[in-house]
Amino acid sequence: MQFLAYILVYPIIWLISILPFRLLYAFSDGLYILLYHIIGYRKQTVKENLDLVFPNLSATEKKRITKAFYHHLCDMTVEAMKSLTISEAEMKKRFQFKGFDVIHNLIEKDKSIALMCAHYGSWEWIFVMQSFLDFKGYAVYKKLKNPYFDDLVKKIRARYNSYLITTKETVPTLMHAKVNGNLTICGFVSDQSPKANKAHYWTEFMGIKVPVYTGAEMLSKRINMSVVFFKVKRLRRGYYETTFELLAEDAKAYDNYEITDKFLRKVEAQIEEAPEYYLWTHKRWKHRDKVPAEFQ
Template sequence: MKYLRFFPFYVLSVLPFWLLYIISDLTFYLTYYILGYRKKVVRKNLNVAFPNKTKKEINTISKKFYKHFCDMFFEAIKLLTIKPSEIQNRFKINNLSKLTNHLKNHENVMLYTAHQGNWEWLTTVPLFLDVNCNTLYKPLSNSYFNDLFILMRERFNVHCIPSNEGYRHLLHLKNNNIVSMNCVIGDQSPLGKSGKQQTVFFNQQTSFFTGAAKIAKKTDSVIFLPYLKKIKRGTYELFFEKIVNQTATLNEQHIIDMYAHKLEEIIEKYPELYLWTHKRWKRDGITY
């Protein structure tokens, strides 16, 4: 049934990478030159993040970002059909032992992630280690695309949990002594009355969700920030940067401060691999 419902995306997914990248190039031309999708937002974000860069440098990063952005979309669709062996050839993990040592020691691990590199491919990590894996997500208003993304993300044994159920579910695992690795995206802008704290991020007072820090403390998790280096199209190297070893003695503000600082360092190193199309500072005084 799923093949019929998502037939157009399965057709795309079975295409070889070289053909997908031709389509990606065409999509880039349409998105960047014809439609100009969120170009003002991207350049505003880049100018806020890198005030010392020239207009030429900003334009160069912007164009590289859009090329990566289009590639990432088709690489994500590829998750529907890609063979595990091909993922293992294209997705190199630099320091997996950092995680496995803690898991073997019966410690929970939180991947405090960001919209960096190809974050959708993080759902393939269970191919490389045997552990209960969960990711918290905010359901999309469009049920068709919501179900499509769940299908892609759960293909390699990641359990997708709606964010409003995540705390209760992960605490249940801990109370039942089930060691888990849990993925929470931390760089989204908090909405409405969501729990939030501010910290300095690219020289701006920036709001961050407190949920990830709260969950990490309650589940006694070791916190890592995973990030990706793009070797070439369709080939990435994944790194794990430890942020916190013992969460019990730290407050939420300290955890968020360390996360934001480390994420900023990574973005400065690979600026074209970050998601610049969202209005990150809209609720922190920046006018778009």
């Protein structure tokens, strides 16, 4: 059944991927009508999240954010499909970088890099940054249930010398590279919600105490990686700008969770600036009523 699903869906994805951008975004507009107006995909979750973190915003402003968010979500969906066939030159034109000197300065110091980001803006085309580097890049991800689609996603990322690794593969992969004297850059989407009973640290995010992932920080301390935040800004439809900001050159010099807190403040600033580009369909604050006594 999984292979059947793949051979039925893959041709559709490929056909969408070869559409010129004008038609691609026309398709996105249709997808928006389907998801927002007809299916109502996770609209209640989006409403609850916005009510929770922006209690002082008017209903009119929240509705504006919601509609803009769904438009952006659909754009990211078709852009992910476009990754299958888009040229490197086209991607570089549409996903540009600022502050790349931060990365190069760390490389000159022989430092591997933990790249922290959030579900904000667009993270689909960040992999093109590897075309500016001459060593492997990795991204920690959750393996897809369908092995054929999982292989497809990994193949697309590998076009730019980037490789997807699971949480269990992260430590041995990066340790192996370190032992062999190889520099690496590894991306962590670090704003997700861990299971409440497995969280080591709880802190405020958008004014609400929640469990947070600390893996990027702890791994950086363990194998002496520098930590960099990448901030994505949507310039206009289909065009993004990423800025690299140093969080910690020597992770071991920071108290536990200090780097994680710095990262979360950066994400909050992004959200406050343009909330429509955050992933509001994610149940980020679902454990807010389970705060352990030691973190209250």
